[in-house]
Amino acid sequence: MSVFTLIKGKRGKSGFGYASTSADVVADLDLSGKNIIVTGANAGLGLESASQMASKGAHIFALCRTMEKASAACETIGNGATPVACELSDPASIRAAVATLKAQDVKFDVILCNAGIASTPELDQQNGIEATFFTNHVGHFMLATGLLDSLSDTGRVVVVASMIHAQSYEGGINFDDLSGEAGYNANKAYGHSKLANVLFANELARRFEGTGKMACSLHPGAIPTDIARRMAPGAANAANTIFKLFCKNVGQGAATQTYAAVHPDAANHNGAYFRDSNLATPSEDAQDVDLGIKLWEETQKIADRL
Numbered sequence: 001m002s003v004f005t006l007i008k009g010k011r012g013k014s015g016f017g018y019a020s021t022s023a024d025v026v027a028d029l030d031l032s033g034k035n036i037i038v039t040g041a042n043a044g045l046g047l048e049s050a051s052q053m054a055s056k057g058a059h060i061f062a063l064c065r066t067m068e069k070a071s072a073a074c075e076t077i078g079n080g081a082t083p084v085a086c087e088l089s090d091p092a093s094i095r096a097a098v099a100t101l102k103a104q105d106v107k108f109d110v111i112l113c114n115a116g117i118a119s120t121p122e123l124d125q126q127n128g129i130e131a132t133f134f135t136n137h138v139g140h141f142m143l144a145t146g147l148l149d150s151l152s153d154t155g156r157v158v159v160v161a162s163m164i165h166a167q168s169y170e171g172g173i174n175f176d177d178l179s180g181e182a183g184y185n186a187n188k189a190y191g192h193s194k195l196a197n198v199l200f201a202n203e204l205a206r207r208f209e210g211t212g213k214m215a216c217s218l219h220p221g222a223i224p225t226d227i228a229r230r231m232a233p234g235a236a237n238a239a240n241t242i243f244k245l246f247c248k249n250v251g252q253g254a255a256t257q258t259y260a261a262v263h264p265d266a267a268n269h270n271g272a273y274f275r276d277s278n279l280a281t282p283s284e285d286a287q288d289v290d291l292g293i294k295l296w297e298e299t300q301k302i303a304d305r306l
Contacts, residue, residue: 012278014265018221020277021251022052022258031262032057035108037101037147039063039086039140040115042073045160045220048254049112053262054079061104063097063115063143088115088139089126091306098146107152110261113140113159113197119186127306130180132189137196141299144204154267157215158260159201163275165286167191172285173199173295178302196295198273198282203292205271214270216260219280223253 011017016025031053040046041062050060054077062077063086064070070083082104086097101108116136124131129138144157151157168174168191176182180189201217208215224247247253259277260266266274273282285291 012276014259014278016255016259016277018276019252020255022049022254023251025255025258025263025277026052026056029056029262034058035106036110036112036261037061037063037108038112038114039088041077042069044250045223045254045257046114047073047076048250049258050077052258054081061101086143089131089135091127091142094139094142098143101147102150108147108150109152109155111144111147111157112257112261113144114257116160119189121186123180123184125179129178129302130189133178133193133196136193137200138299138302141200142303151213154212156261157204158257159197159217160220160257161197161217162194163219164191165194165198166283168195168285172288172291175298195286198286199292199295202271203296208270214267216269216272216274218256218260218274220253220256222247223250
């Protein structure tokens with residue numbers, strides 16, 4: 001038996017592990033009455049986690065780049081899921097989505113910040129900010145903070161990050177070059193955005209202390225989803241080949257975010273970073289409280305000017 005096979009079969013303290021699926025996570029749960037927001041709900045991990053939670057009674061608010069994509073996702077998700085258009089690179093679209101969600105006049109139990117893009121080979125920008133950083137971090141920051149007063153008393157904000165967060169630029173967050181113009185590197189740009197995801201979740205968790213609410217981040221694992229669509233063709237093909245040979249399937253990849261979003265045990269871990277549906281330790285930069293506070297302040301300034 002190979003070491004890799006042993007790792008895949010191992011389960012942690014949560015009772016789940018590398019090979020556990022989102023269906024395994026929700027198997028014994030009743031999510032009736034839960035209102036759950038999922039970004040990027042039309043494909044990959046978002047669609048899988050949303051569908052599994054809906055199968056246990058949750059009402060899903062499926063946020064996708066267009067209403068067409070959101071409506072199609074809701075047909076697959078089932079249980080009367082509600083479609084909402086939300087393009088995370090467009091501040092006007094984000095604010096419209098926030099308004100639409102607030103108009104539902106319900107309290108949300110989960111905001112699952114799942115959507116994400118990979119970096120392009122050459123610099124791309126949105127609103128004067130490097131596009132990967134804006135979409136993966138700033139867009140989700142604007143959405144989640146815009147809905148904080150609509151969270152239930154035990155609401156959760158779950159941010160899908162990546163272990164690649166440890167491969168950001170020197171100093172962690174490149175505050176002096178958020179535009180990416182001074183020295184763009186596609187791999188570091190993706191890590192930069194994912195580090196921001198972890199720091200945002202940590203700072204939000206700090207602000208939730210003393211309440212019944214929680215925020216957390218996670219590494220889902222390497223999964224053959226369409227996130228590689230923005231990579232150069234050669235890099236995308238190589239990545240997808242590696243994913244298919246060695247990495248998790250979509251059901252396994254969606255397990256950790258599903259666990260963080262709805263499993264009762266996860267509620268006890270405000271500020272946690274999860275991997276394979278168990279507690280893990282993020283990078284040193286990701287644990288820097290001052291860095292998280294500064295990122296929050298600088299991101300708020302970006303949001304305020306747009």
